[in-house]
Amino acid sequence: MRIDKFLKVSRIIKRRSVAKEIADKGRVMVNGKVAKSSTSVQEGDELEIQFGNKTLAIRVEKLLDTTKKDEAKELYTVISETYTEENRK
Template sequence: MRLDLFLKATRLIKRRTLAKEVCDAGCAQLNGRPAKAGDAVKPGDRLVLDLAQRRIEARVLALPPKQPGKGDMAEFVEILQVVDKRGE
């Protein structure tokens, strides 16, 4: 599954176009390397999203179907750390 689709499906980022912009801006890392929107995501991968107001580190547990339910995010991604950057 493409990274931008994964971010949208798991609701880490609300819209696919925004997920693509985050990747194009160099704010996404996949397994410690800069990620592109089209990079393939697999279970066990580690994601780091360096967004404007927070930094999210997560581990991919499984690949979701196209549109999982709102409460199903915990089945597909494990949030390792969230750092709020507003207090800096």
């Protein structure tokens, strides 16, 4: 599955177009390598996504084409969530 679709289906990012834009700007890494929006993800891959002042590290647990809101959290496990100090409240 493409990384932009996974980010949308898992509801980490609400819109696929936004997920594509973030990935194409080099703010998503898959297993330590910068990923483009078309990069494939597999179960067990570790993703690192940079959102402004937050970096989210997750592990892909399942791949599904569609999910309901309550099922979305089952697709990944959060490894870490870090914030930059300058914007931390």
